[in-house]
Amino acid sequence: MSVTRFRGTQFLLLPIFFVLYTNTGFWVGASSTQELLRGFTATPDSSVSSFQSLLSDSTGNYSLGFLRVNRTQLALVVLHVPSSEQLWIANTTRLPRWSKPTRLFFNGSLVISDPHTRVFWSSNTDGDRVLLSNTSNIQIQKLDDSHSVIWQSFDFPTDTLVENQNFTSTMTLVSSNGLYYMRLGSNFIGLYAKFKEGSNSDQIYLKHKAMEAKAHIIDGQGPIYALLNSDGFLGMYQNESALVDVQAFSSFQQTGSGIRRVRIEPDGNLKGYYWTGSSWILDYQAISDTCELPSSCGSFGLCQPGRDCSCLDNRTEHNSGRCVSPEDSYGDFCSSDDNKYVVLRRNGVELPYKELMRYEEMASLEACESACDINCTCWGVVYSNTSGFCYRIDYPIQTLVGVGDETKVGYFKMREGAGKEKVDVGLRTGIGLLCGAVLVFGGVVGFGLYKLWRRKRGVSGYVEDDGGLGVGPYKGLGSASFSSIELGER
Template sequence: MDFILFFLILSLSSIPVFGFTLTEFVYPNFTASNLHFIDSTGSFLVSNNGTFKAAIFNPGSEQVNFYLCVIHAESNTIIWSANGDAPVSNSGIMRLTKNGIDITEKDGSFKWSTPPLKSEVYALQLTAAGNLILRDQFNGTLWQSFDHPTDTIVIGQKLRVGMMLSSAISGDALSKGHYRLSLTASDTMLQWQNLTYWKLSMETQAYTNSNYAVEYMSVNQTGLYLFGQRGSAVVIMVNLLQSTFRIAKLDDSGQLIVISFVGSDIKRDFVGPVDACRVPYVCGGLGVCTSDVLSDNPKCSCPANFNLRSHNSSSCVPSDSSYSLPVSCNSTNYSNLSNSSSMSYIRLGFGMDYFTTGFTKPFRYGVNLSVCQNLCSVDCSCLGIFYANSSGSCYKLEDEIGSIMLRTSTNNDLLGFVKILSGVSNDSFDQETADFPLVAIVILPFTGIFLLMALAFILWRSKPQRMGKIKSKKNQPSSPSSEDLDDFSIPGLPVRFEYKQLEAATDNFKTQIGTGGFGAVYKGVLPDNSLVAVKKIINLGIQGQRDFCTEIAIIGNIHHINLVKLKGFCAQERQRLLVYEYMNRGSLDRTLFGNVPVLEWQERVEIALGSARGLAYLHSGCEQKIVHCDVKPENILLHDNFQAKISDFGLSKLLNREQSSLITTMRGTRGYLAPEWLTSSAISDKTDVYSFGMVLLEIVSGRKNCSARTQSHSLDDTATGDHSSSSSARGLVYFPLFALEMHEQGRYLELADPKLEGRVSGGDIEKFVRVALCCVHEEPSLRPAMVSVVSMLEGEIPPTEPRMESLNFVRFYGRHFSEASTMEEAGGQTDAMLYVQANTSHTTSRSISNAYFSYISSQQISGPR
């Protein structure tokens, strides 16, 4: 009898399970489909606490498309799905084998599977947190659904930087929709067509601490959080009412919603953005969205001269059928119609706005409307424009046009225009009026009147100014490019000062506190008694104007505790001034190298950490990566308690987050320039890392890296047996090479600033030197990111061991620095001649050094201070 029972159990284990649900685990050779299970959801597995179930499930009423899902049992809410883009019928089959999970139709046609695994599957587990895990025989995790989120995260799940949520098309269809939620090192954002339309930090109830980099997002019983420091630091927090279970979901509406469940009751705790009209495609292409204060649902309509494409479509098209909307050349449906169609623009009504104007910088500043339209006309990816009258800012609408927001604000001066095509050739515009399309008949007379009125107004407004300039500057050459900026403004900047205001604040620019390549910096006092630093930019050429526009556009929208804050600006006639917060302790170079009280070691640590955090924010915390290009002690300013802040990052080059590009204009200062400046290599954030490593060595030693030897920084020649070493040369010494040699010998205390008089440990010096040497690796790819530098300085991760083979540039330059400097002082060899005599077998260092000594003089070649 026992034998028969054993045989029966063995037989049952080898066939599919029908009609009942298993708890927590299933094992290979398990098969399931919706038809196999009597549960209405098709569930085949339930977590041990009963909170979640796994099922072959269809969320819609038509019961057509089925998905492998993890479901919150009590509310029947899907929190994860496997085959969203490849649904199956109700007879579709899920198989668990030793190779993983695969989903097919009944006929065997493939739909979805887990990726290749490193070992065989022992079991499939549904945890109490709702995580579906493939485990090996040692209970190790081979794959888990939490690492592959769809549109939802639950309590206990971490959405890490690099992961994203994708909305579903609808509640019934789980394939990927229009919207994405992604995480950066400073925020979480919602995007459509890779364009941002919302950030968590925008919300009024969000608490923000920008001192740390974001590592992951999670939701728990008390709210929605962005965590850093391995979960020990809150970067952004939205506190919510206590709830035992809640989820954060990127809804198919394009909004991030946080939902709590109390029994079968569902409550929305948070919605972002609250205004649904800020969602880019809420009313379809070119649909006008109007917020309804009495309802959560916005009202949609088409602009004047537009109708719905069809009864089943939400997109709007020109009412006149002789016109059509172009398709972007980046679209698969693109066909070049430029030869057979004429191009023109239809203006949208008043009070229109577009989501990109608040998140992207204008394509051009300070241009007139016709220039803005021309910029769009020659770009086949441009489908329309928004133009700001007051600032001359031109925004392109590229690749696909979303919904238009209707605004009632009186200070909205945006004008929207949509590009249209017609089958009428250019020659047809010379025909009689009767041959014109109806829209053209109506628009052209009013357009002509409008243009005449606008021209008269411009001439009337500019006449007194021109007459004044002719009288006062009759013999001076005109500079139209300078005058174009007189009315330049950027929304969001706190204050635009008149020149007379800053002249009074600085007592006619009496107290100069700094100087740089483009001008000087003066101390000032505003009427509210706040101290400011006013940078007066002189000799402003065409390039200088472009840099100035870039600086005020960038700095005005960047806020971090370790970045100098721009308080305002002046752009009046030829005067260009920037107003910064005043840093009462001056620059780091004065504190490190000047005749001032010694910086204690802990103060140096705080300065190094603050500087590193500021650079890390520029590199990975901003929407666009910002490369400073001139990191040095003069550009690190100190405030109370030696709080360090990075300055002069506004003239940096902007790089896309996914790529670096060549910067053809060399910027920087001798002693801090990375090797890639000199070899036409790509300039990236790793260029700043190299410069920061050089600064870090100066913080350790308390002196310039290229400076005269002191007795405390000597090295016995016999210690190394290398009499050509810079550390044994007389006169000048190249400290980075000395630091490298001391690192190799473990003699770290010899690198410390002698003014510390032993008030620092060898271990503290070792950590800084290791980090610095890693930063100055010759190959940029071997340098750590600034976020990692911060973690190493904070002690969160151990400092990486420097790669000796990647420090040959330091060795090469250091061993010839002293000789070259001595001969230059004697009127003999110059930097440009040094390489002729240098003999080295290291090809890379040879080419770099040749460029280095040929092109870099002893002066700084950086931009304005």
């Protein structure tokens, strides 16, 4: 790291730099730098293996710096130092390289760039200094009488919310794999899945509507917002005095000095955590049943409560954690190159979030299937013979839930060859093992026959050459080699 400008007090504190080792293998170059001024610049340090600290809060609990990713790349992140837990990441279009040309600088805007790509990310501001608050919030301020905040990271959350961080209707919380996100509706918190690339109709799989137990949502008084309260609950508000909903955590109203956070996880669940001082403990989860997660067993998977994942196609094993390869679970069937499919039917299945899906009433299973068959964007349907409800799935098939009701039937389109890969691999592996065993057996038998042939040939050869005087493997007992052995024993 190179720093081109320090204030006087910071320069005097320069010798206090130290390295803090954590129990997770991260190391944090924790300096006394608690503000960045115009002219600041920093580059990745090649000797750093995990995290390079650039800015700390006043308590030392949080740090802004470079996180090394896949050894050759970096991300600008805010870490909770005691646990090395990532709380925020700069949303770059792609990750910069961990090399000297990459640099972070502050010229009124906080900018990540290199000479080739130019700008990876920028705050697009005209500020005078950068601070990291003791709540993990990066702030860019003007050095005026009010020290006004013109930009803050709390307005641009990634996958995590911390205590007292407002989450508004203009924000989105996105899982680290980019598949799931949280946003607010007019009176609810919704969790959504991006099951189909390029689609504007993402699937909602959880909708928590405000109970309006303490106050009512009043039209015209502004949108609602969510806030993680230090008392241990995720609340929805219309204004500071209008708490319209409470989702209580396990530690609700318990006294303690720990901090809290919520995160949308890579499996699509929204979870809350509490810091005990030595570890994060699970304090809340929006979805408690694994089978109700949007894709707990992957594409074309089947989740049955109390059992391991399996595949909708009984011929395919789920041992590797998936039922079809990624290239067989994308897009639709509208292209002439990708419109070939086979039909898979399965009884006793239903969608984990069917209450949030659109449906049509149809007279028969055949009518429901036919409506999907003629529609190239349809991947399948789930039909209930009891209610006549036909649920159409317009994205690659995700995990279905196994139920005991055989009147609930699934009809699914699978690309030709999908699911056969593991069967073919297993068959090829079996044939390979069989051939290997045959070769080994043949080699053993051949070697035994060869040794027998050599033994017989050796005896007959000795008799022929030495007039019947040769015995055993030694045919020249008077040779120089044998004489040396005999003399050595005297």
